[in-house]
Amino acid sequence: MDSQDLLQFVDGTHVESLKEITTDDKTEVNPEFVGWRKIDRLALSWIKATVTKAVLGHIMCSKTAYDAWSFLEKSYGSQSPLRIMLLRKELLLSKELLLIKKGTMS
Template sequence: MSSQDLLRYVDGSSTPPLEINPEYIKWNQSDQIALSWILSIVSESILTQIVSYDVAREVWVALAKAHASHSNICVLQLKRDLQNAKKNDKSMLAYFNHMRFCVNSLRAVNKIVSSSEYSQWLVKRV
């Protein structure tokens, strides 16, 4: 989007001029290109949730809210997995790989797990 100078239509830095302003037509055309681009890359299940929006910025905000909600649920689930993980009949390698997967997944969404916290989870559950 940035290579086509369309990012400003989704990040809020370009606001629409009044409809009576001659620049509105140009702004609306660019906004509709940005909107079309977004709508063309989302899955059908997501498309049904955002198809009613008319402006690229509205779609972008709706997608961000939906993603944030999903991310928060994933973070909670990963933390719960870490807290409840037990070695049981798993091999040590499988147990460590599961724990490492959870920690790396948390780190991927900028939820930092300290080394001491990770070590405590590993030792407590073995």
């Protein structure tokens, strides 16, 4: 992400531009917002493409790359109770998949 200058969208340092601007008593879509949204969506899609299916379920409804990254950071960046719960859930799912694979091979 850093090589593509997307890190600032993930860590929140490049904040969302105003959606609309008013010029000459006329309200219109802010071109900076359009550009921001396009790049943010790219960053969000990269995040979603690199996580497991179990984790994807937790960030699928994230509206921005920052929202998704914040969830991941809170969940996996420390020994939080949520992180422990998610890791246990992933471990159980892995065990279940292993049992299913063993069952289909016999």
